[in-house]
Amino acid sequence: MKSVTTVIVxxxxxxxxxxxxxxxxxIDHVVLExxxxxxSWRKERWxxxxxxxxxxxxxxxxxxxxxxxPHGYMDMREVVDFFDVYARTIAAPVxxxxxxxxVRHAGSGYAVExxxxxxxxxxxxVASGACNIASVPKIAAALxxxxxxxxxxxxxxxxxxxxxxxxxxxxxxxxxxxAKEIQASGRQVTxxxxxxxxxxxxxxxxxxxxxxxxxxVLDMDYRQVDDLDRARRVPSLQLAGSHDSANVDLNALxxxxxxxxxxxxxxRDGKAQFSxxxxxxxxxxxxxxxxxxxTIDAFVAESGMADEVAPADPFEPTRLDGTSKLELDxxxxxxxxxxxxxxxxxxxxxxxxxxxxxxxxxxxDGGVTGAPGLFVMGLPFLRxxxxxxxxxxxxxxxxxxxxxxxxxxxxAA
Numbered sequence: 277m278k279s280v281t282t283v284i285v286x287x288x289x290x291x292x293x294x295x296x297x298x299x300x301x302x303i304d305h306v307v308l309e310x311x312x313x314x315x316s317w318r319k320e321r322w323x324x325x326x327x328x329x330x331x332x333x334x335x336x337x338x339x340x341x342x343x344x345x346p347h348g349y350m351d352m353r354e355v356v357d358f359f360d361v362y363a364r365t366i367a368a369p370v371x372x373x374x375x376x377x378x379v380r381h382a383g384s385g386y387a388v389e390x391x392x393x394x395x396x397x398x399x400x401x402v403a404s405g406a407c408n409i410a411s412v413p414k415i416a417a418a419l420x421x422x423x424x425x426x427x428x429x430x431x432x433x434x435x436x437x438x439x440x441x442x443x444x445x446x447x448x449x450x451x452x453x454x455a456k457e458i459q460a461s462g463r464q465v466t467x468x469x470x471x472x473x474x475x476x477x478x479x480x481x482x483x484x485x486x487x488x489x490x491x492x493v494l495d496m497d498y499r500q501v502d503d504l505d506r507a508r509r510v511p512s513l514q515l516a517g518s519h520d521s522a523n524v525d526l527n528a529l530x531x532x533x534x535x536x537x538x539x540x541x542x543x544r545d546g547k548a549q550f551s552x553x554x555x556x557x558x559x560x561x562x563x564x565x566x567x568x569x570x571t572i573d574a575f576v577a578e579s580g581m582a583d584e585v586a587p588a589d590p591f592e593p594t595r596l597d598g599t600s601k602l603e604l605d606x607x608x609x610x611x612x613x614x615x616x617x618x619x620x621x622x623x624x625x626x627x628x629x630x631x632x633x634x635x636x637x638x639x640x641d642g643g644v645t646g647a648p649g650l651f652v653m654g655l656p657f658l659r660x661x662x663x664x665x666x667x668x669x670x671x672x673x674x675x676x677x678x679x680x681x682x683x684x685x686x687x688a689a
Contacts, residue, residue, distance in 0.1 A: 280306050282680065283388045283397045285379070287313045287370045289336065290654035291403035292359065293669035295368040296337040297677035303684075307370040308390060314359035316405060321352050323433045324457060326517035328449060329665055330483050336362055337670040347483065349517025376404075380628040384687075385649060398687070399680050402627060402638075403653040406664055407620035413445075416616060418543035423606055424613040428454065431615055434461035440612030441465070443548065443604075445540050447472040448511040451617035452524040456516070458615075459534050466604065466611065467529060469554060470539035474561040474594070475513040477521045479572060481586035484515070487572045494662035495671075498642055501657070508656045511619075526558065526594050537600050548604045558594040565591070622655065643676045649683060651676050 282298055284291045287309035298305045312318060327334070332346040339362045341350075350358065363370055371392070378389040385398035410427035419425050424438055428450045434457060444455045447469040459465040475484050488494045501507045516524045526536055539557070542549035573588050575581075604611075624638060631638050631645040638645060638652050642659045645652060654664065659675055662668030 277394045277396060278306075279396045280304055281397060281684070282306075282399045282401060283308060283386070283395050284401045284403055285376050285388070286403035286405060286654070287359075287363065287368070287372070288316060288403065288405055288654065289359070289666045289669040290405070290673065291401070292363055292366070292368055293336050293673035294401050294403055294653060294677065295370075296366045296670075297673040298680075299366060299368075300337075301677060301681055303677075303681070305369065306395065307368055308374045308376055308388070308395070309370055309372050310375040312372050313363045313370060314356050316407065317352055317355045317359070320407075320429045322428060322431050322454070324351075325453070326351050327355060327666075328513070328515045328517055329485050329667065330517075333485055333489065333665070333667045334358060335667050335670065337366075337673065339365055348519070376626055378626050378628050379650075381647075386629075398684070399649040399651070401651045401653060401676070401680075402624065404622065404624075406622050406655050408623035409621050410616065411619040411621050412616045413540075413618055415540070415543045416614075419614060420546045420607055423611060425616060426613065427616050429620075434458050434463065437463070438612040441610045443468065443606070443611050443614045444617055445614060446470070446617035446619065447514065447526070448617065448619070449513060449515055451615075452514050452526075452529060453516045454615055454617060455529055455534050456524055456532060459529070459532050464533070464535070464610070466535045466537055466609075467526075468537055468540040468548075468550065469526065469557065470551070471511055471557060472561050473511050473513050474525050474565045475515060475568065476525075476565075476589075476591060477515060477518075477523050479569060480576065480588060483521070484513075487575070488568075489667075491571055491575045493568070493571065494660065494665070494668070496661045498657055498659050504657065507661075510656075527592070530595060536596070537604070538602070546605060546607050548606055550600070550602050550604070552602055554600050555596055558596060562593045643672060644679055649680075651680060 282305035284307045326349040331341040334341040375391045388395040441464040443466045445468045455467045538550035538554035
């Protein structure tokens with residue numbers, strides 16, 4: 277049994293950023309990681325995936341991208357190297373290949389059980405990520421036996437799919453990227469579209485992430501949001517990191533030959549049933565995109581940048597041909613595989629502390645749970661809109677490290 281002031285669970289961007297912030301404050305700590313540093317980036321991503329954020333936006337406390345392609349998008353090997361270098365640079369005390377099996381109250385602190393022994397600490401930071409488990413709807417159980425079902429965590433490349441057409445369920449970042457890649461491989465893709473957030477890769481000559489950063493959109497504080505629960509469930513932007521900065525919205529996918537249908541609402545007798553609200557869903561996504569672009573235009577005007585950047589682009593609405601199917605027989609239409617790009621959820625099953633709501637989600641106030649000394653990081657809109665981005669980990673870690681220090685000082689007083 278070992279003792280330490282803080283146990284951090286997870287060595288991704290959140291865990292490493294918290295390690296750096298605690299080191300700045302001379303707080304002894306350990307980082308426990310089930311695999312290697314950046315394990316999810318190493319083992320749970322498809323082959324062609326690149327960051328959605330440009331390289332210049334990969335910033336952590338005391339460390340940032342310094343390569344030759346600041347406006348490019350790192351592939352997974354480059355992401356892993358980035359984190360490996362960072363962990364060494366800050367001398368993070370990472371215990372790799374150490375799986376945490378439980379966190380429970382022990383006296384005035386916590387006992388953190390692992391497959392390599394127990395740690396005792398007054399404070400624990402759960403930084404194990406928001407995307408540990410792929411969320412697959414219950415209707416997936418009704419897939420015909422002849423149709424392969426996969427999640428984005430299982431998918432690697434089109435070659436692993438059986439011959440035939442593919443249905444991708446979900447039109448956020450993962451869904452649209454996979455639809456584009458699989459369609460380009462020569463397979464016919466049908467994309468099931470529910471709520472989504474449309475955004476251009478570039479606007480007025482600059483990456484959309486540049487504008488969201490410059491306008492303060494990404495720094496929006498969680499206390500400024502009217503419906504925080506809703507904000508934390510907003511789908512990821514329809515973006516892809518590519519050398520040509522191409523859009524992956526529904527118009528681009530339609531032009532590439534992808535068939536667009538509504539949200540999948542049922543599977544019965546091998547037939548997929550789709551919602552008839554596709555037009556309304558797309559109209560709402562267009563309106564939200566327009567509001568974002570209007571915010572950028574206002575920022576350009578107010579900051580006097582109009583002569584420095586390209587003119588505003590109105591962007592045409594999402595094109596729908598009005599013939600979207602409401603039902604599709606999977607086998608008769610040659611669909612041999614379905615990819616469930618229907619989101620992810622964290623795995624906190626090992627946290628044996630009563631900090632969960634009725635839906636099994638951690639209750640917290642900007643990462644501070646109701647259990648004294650137990651903190652959480654890396655969840656959507658934890659403290660800022662950018663909380664799940666690499667660029668958001670440092671600011672969140674600073675705030676939570678301050679809170680953690682204040683708690684330790686109160687106890688010592």
